[in-house]
Amino acid sequence: MSQTSVESTPVQASGGMKANLGWLVRHPIWAFVVMIFIFFSLMTDNFFSLGNFENILVQTSTLGLIALGMTIVMINGNIDLSVGAVVALAASLTVDIMGWPMFESWGNWQILPAVLAGLASGVLLGALNGLIVWKTGVDAFIVTLGAMLGVRGLVFVYTGEQSFFALNFAYSDFGASRFLGLPTLAWVFLIFTVLMHVLLSRTVHGSNTYAVGDNREAAVNAGIRVGPHMMINFMIVGFFAALAGLTLSTQMGASTPNLGRDYELWVITATVLGGTKLTGGAGNIIGTFGGVLAIGILRNGMNLMQVPAFYVLVTLGVILIAVLFLDKQLNRKGGEELRI
Amino acid sequence: MSEAQPVLRLEGIVKTFPGVRALDGVDFSVFPGEVHALMGENGAGKSTLMKVLAGMYQPNEGRIMIDGKPVVMRNPIEAKQNGVILIHQELSLAEQMTVAENVFLGELPRTSWGFVDWKVLEERVGAILTKLNCDFGPRTNVGTLSIAKKQMVEIARALTHQAKVVVFDEPTASLTDAEKVVLFDIINDLKSDGVSIVYISHRMEEIFTISDRITVLRDGSYRGTLVATDTTEDEVTQLMIGRSLDYSRNVEKGEIGDITLEVSGLSCGKLYQDVSFSLRAGEVVGFYGLVGAGRTEIAETLFGLREPSGGTIRLGGEDVTIGSPAEAIAQGISLVPESRKEQGLVLGMNCRDNITLPQVDDMTAGPFVSNGAEIAIYDMYRDRLDIKAPSWRSEVGNLSGGNQQKIVIGKWLAMKPRVLIVDEPTRGIDVGSKAEIHNLIRELAHSGYAVIVISSEMPEILRVSDRVIAMYQGRIMREFTADEVNEDNLVQAISGIGNGKAA
Numbered sequence: 017m018s019q020t021s022v023e024s025t026p027v028q029a030s031g032g033m034k035a036n037l038g039w040l041v042r043h044p045i046w047a048f049v050v051m052i053f054i055f056f057s058l059m060t061d062n063f064f065s066l067g068n069f070e071n072i073l074v075q076t077s078t079l080g081l082i083a084l085g086m087t088i089v090m091i092n093g094n095i096d097l098s099v100g101a102v103v104a105l106a107a108s109l110t111v112d113i114m115g116w117p118m119f120e121s122w123g124n125w126q127i128l129p130a131v132l133a134g135l136a137s138g139v140l141l142g143a144l145n146g147l148i149v150w151k152t153g154v155d156a157f158i159v160t161l162g163a164m165l166g167v168r169g170l171v172f173v174y175t176g177e178q179s180f181f182a183l184n185f186a187y188s189d190f191g192a193s194r195f196l197g198l199p200t201l202a203w204v205f206l207i208f209t210v211l212m213h214v215l216l217s218r219t220v221h222g223s224n225t226y227a228v229g230d231n232r233e234a235a236v237n238a239g240i241r242v243g244p245h246m247m248i249n250f251m252i253v254g255f256f257a258a259l260a261g262l263t264l265s266t267q268m269g270a271s272t273p274n275l276g277r278d279y280e281l282w283v284i285t286a287t288v289l290g291g292t293k294l295t296g297g298a299g300n301i302i303g304t305f306g307g308v309l310a311i312g313i314l315r316n317g318m319n320l321m322q323v324p325a326f327y328v329l330v331t332l333g334v335i336l337i338a339v340l341f342l343d344k345q346l347n348r349k350g351g352e353e354l355r356i
Numbered sequence: 357m358s359e360a361q362p363v364l365r366l367e368g369i370v371k372t373f374p375g376v377r378a379l380d381g382v383d384f385s386v387f388p389g390e391v392h393a394l395m396g397e398n399g400a401g402k403s404t405l406m407k408v409l410a411g412m413y414q415p416n417e418g419r420i421m422i423d424g425k426p427v428v429m430r431n432p433i434e435a436k437q438n439g440v441i442l443i444h445q446e447l448s449l450a451e452q453m454t455v456a457e458n459v460f461l462g463e464l465p466r467t468s469w470g471f472v473d474w475k476v477l478e479e480r481v482g483a484i485l486t487k488l489n490c491d492f493g494p495r496t497n498v499g500t501l502s503i504a505k506k507q508m509v510e511i512a513r514a515l516t517h518q519a520k521v522v523v524f525d526e527p528t529a530s531l532t533d534a535e536k537v538v539l540f541d542i543i544n545d546l547k548s549d550g551v552s553i554v555y556i557s558h559r560m561e562e563i564f565t566i567s568d569r570i571t572v573l574r575d576g577s578y579r580g581t582l583v584a585t586d587t588t589e590d591e592v593t594q595l596m597i598g599r600s601l602d603y604s605r606n607v608e609k610g611e612i613g614d615i616t617l618e619v620s621g622l623s624c625g626k627l628y629q630d631v632s633f634s635l636r637a638g639e640v641v642g643f644y645g646l647v648g649a650g651r652t653e654i655a656e657t658l659f660g661l662r663e664p665s666g667g668t669i670r671l672g673g674e675d676v677t678i679g680s681p682a683e684a685i686a687q688g689i690s691l692v693p694e695s696r697k698e699q700g701l702v703l704g705m706n707c708r709d710n711i712t713l714p715q716v717d718d719m720t721a722g723p724f725v726s727n728g729a730e731i732a733i734y735d736m737y738r739d740r741l742d743i744k745a746p747s748w749r750s751e752v753g754n755l756s757g758g759n760q761q762k763i764v765i766g767k768w769l770a771m772k773p774r775v776l777i778v779d780e781p782t783r784g785i786d787v788g789s790k791a792e793i794h795n796l797i798r799e800l801a802h803s804g805y806a807v808i809v810i811s812s813e814m815p816e817i818l819r820v821s822d823r824v825i826a827m828y829q830g831r832i833m834r835e836f837t838a839d840e841v842n843e844d845n846l847v848q849a850i851s852g853i854g855n856g857k858a859a
Contacts, residue, residue: 218471220464223453227461230450237412237448238462239433297452 056317076312085253093296103276106261110134142254146247191266229296411435439520613637622667642821690768703753737766758789
């Protein structure tokens with residue numbers, strides 16, 4: 017109702033108890049993460065162990081890295097469906113290029129141009145997505161849907177439907193390496209999570225991301241260059257998709273043209289679970305991190321309980337809707353909603 | 357005034373869009389510390405001119421001078437840096453962000469590390485809010501503020517720069533009288549600081565209250581500048597529409613028939629309490645009061661959008677409960693909602709489909725919607741209401757406000773209602789079409805409909821009503837007949853002054 021002005025003010029952060037409650041209302045996914053964490057700890061023998069937690073972190077890091085980028089694009093009011101295809105493209109390029117004869121004499125340095133090319137492919141495709149959205153005004157959903165199909169096709173053309181194997185074992189060793197007591201891939205995910213959190217919550221670019229997604233017209237009126245701004249965010253998600261392709265291929269020591277299939281759906285699920293709105297303007301990295309962990313813990317826990325894979329999918333689908341319903345109930349503005 | 361140098365001067369501004377010459381050699385100048393009203397009907401070019409001023413459009417010809425020097429403003433930031441600030445009509449705020457972020461949107465202060473400098477931001481915004489006497493802080497979420505307070509946020513934006521010219525585009529469109537007073541105080545403060553104001557509004561009485569000079573545009577060209585103290589409403593209107601308007605009160609009364617609707621003791625929680633009134637066929641009852649007095653909520657209850665917490669509704673002598681809009685429509689109650697674009701129309705649909713929307717179920721031939729039947733309905737109401745649209749295929753979003761409103765009214769008339777409720781019938785509609793809508797409402801009553809008009813504009817209520825019901829804080833304060841009511845006693849009744857209720 018446009019008439020009924022809502023007088024509820026955000027929960028004030030006074031007193032520890034109240035502050036925690038307010039934090040939970042803003043990030044309901046974390047309450048859920050704690051719940052399933054306790055549930056699986058009690059229900060299975062193997063869940064509650066450091067080794068398993070490391071497992072979960074590494075298993076979700078691929079999804080998580082892309083979700084970081086997806087969050088910023090979705091807060092912007094856009095979406096990127098091409099991330100799964102970019103995962104395959106970047107992985108194939110990287111694994112292939114490091115085997116090129118011209119780098120044969122480079123030793124382990126042959127990995128460097130390959131990694132740079134893989135990451136650059138993601139950034140460039142992101143730039144292309146962003147440029148098309150900016151210049152044509154076609155909805156990001158459609159543009160990136162096209163990119164998803166097209167890029168996947170390119171991957172098949174490029175690879176000739178073949179899987180590539182990393183000839184340099186230093187590459188696959190990286191995927192299994194540890195650093196300061198944690199798997200290196202977990203570090204990569206955690207460090208980028210912190211960086212993206214800072215970018216979104218502390219920088220002008222971050223503030224503008226919210227403004228553009230919240231009210232694009234207002235952002236234009238305020239002099240924000242919305243087109244280039246959105247393009248940068250598409251480049252960021254492209255970078256993360258490519259990075260995820262690399263981390264995945266280091267784990268496998270190989271790339272396949274089908275790598276990253278359905279990833280866009282999992283990433284969007286994790287991001288939305290974390291409180292990011294499809295309409296833009298709302299969301300944050302803390303929530304996304306929670307959403308990623310929730311999916312990781314559920315998959316891992318149900319796996320340990322030996323739930324058949326198809327039931328895992330059914331459970332995740334139900335949980336997605338249930339969590340968003342809960343979120344709507346908790347964050348409802350005023351009691352007076354229109355009857356529909 | 358002639359010896360002073362204008363702070364802002366537009367010369368021969370031409371702006372064309374494909375197929376349209378929106379501005380055709382417009383001259384406009386503003387002196388320091390004056391309130392200069394810009395008037396014209398919708399489509400006269402006011403908004404285009406303002407967008408040129410704010411750097412959102414580039415003129416094809418002509419030049420803009422500030423303090424006598426020609427300037428080029430390529431975007432809103434450059435306009436701000438030149439001291440020209442536009443306060444948008446459709447409030448242009450990011451609802452999920454804080455007041456502070458909105459005030460400095462696009463220009464957030466940075467620390468030397470490149471991060472947003474929240475401390476400086478909150479200090480500066482806090483200082484501005486104090487200056488404007490706002491009762492909310494920089495950290496408040498904009499989405500939780502009322503429309504009037506959101507407007508304060510927009511005004512706060514204007515004060516972040518050394519403003520030379522502040523442009524208000526229809527600032528009072530959604531303000532109550534009390535909030536208007538606050539706004540006018542702020543405008544006067546700005547004025548005494550030497551800031552010039554460009555004020556765009558359709559409301560004549562406001563224009564004469566606060567402006568020093570009035571410039572009129574018509575069809576994209578300049579029609580003249582008048583000094584407010586030396587002119588009259590008639591003269592301004594004539595310049596605006598090229599003819600004079602018949603403002604005489606339409607007192608022609610229809611046959612007042614039987615009681616159609618009788619409401620007694622109706623309440624809805626805290627929104628309104630103990631509301632009783634009756635409505636006869638052939639009469640117009642006007643509901644007047646401040647925003648928040650409960651008028652719209654009563655209408656929504658009658659239309660089945662809200663559940664009453666007590667009281668009875670009798671339609672044609674029988675007690676009814678109205679659980680949903682579908683039931684209201686079936687009982688013969690129709691509501692033309694206050695916000696045409698959000699609540700009344702499907703803007704992307706064509707004229708015909710909008711009019712037949714509520715009854716498309718009944719217009720089928722076999723499993724398909726009957727094209728012929730729909731067009732027949734559209735043609736009938738186009739002729740009856742004098743809707744000016746190129747064809748039934750025209751998208752409603754491209755019509756003028758007046759014609760859009762007629763489409764909404766036509767939609768409900770097509771449902772053959774007994775009771776027609778019209779909420780803010782002329783919000784955002786220009787002067788010429790306003791008079792037309794008023795006449796239309798009178799004619800509808802004349803032809804036997806029972807009509808409720810809700811309005812925040814006193815002249816409108818006085819012009820169309822047979823009886824006026826004054827509301828204050830959810831209660832009916834007084835009921836007037838057309839002969840009794842005048843501006844003074846009405847203002848008293850809706851501000852809670854004067855003695856109890858006579859209803």
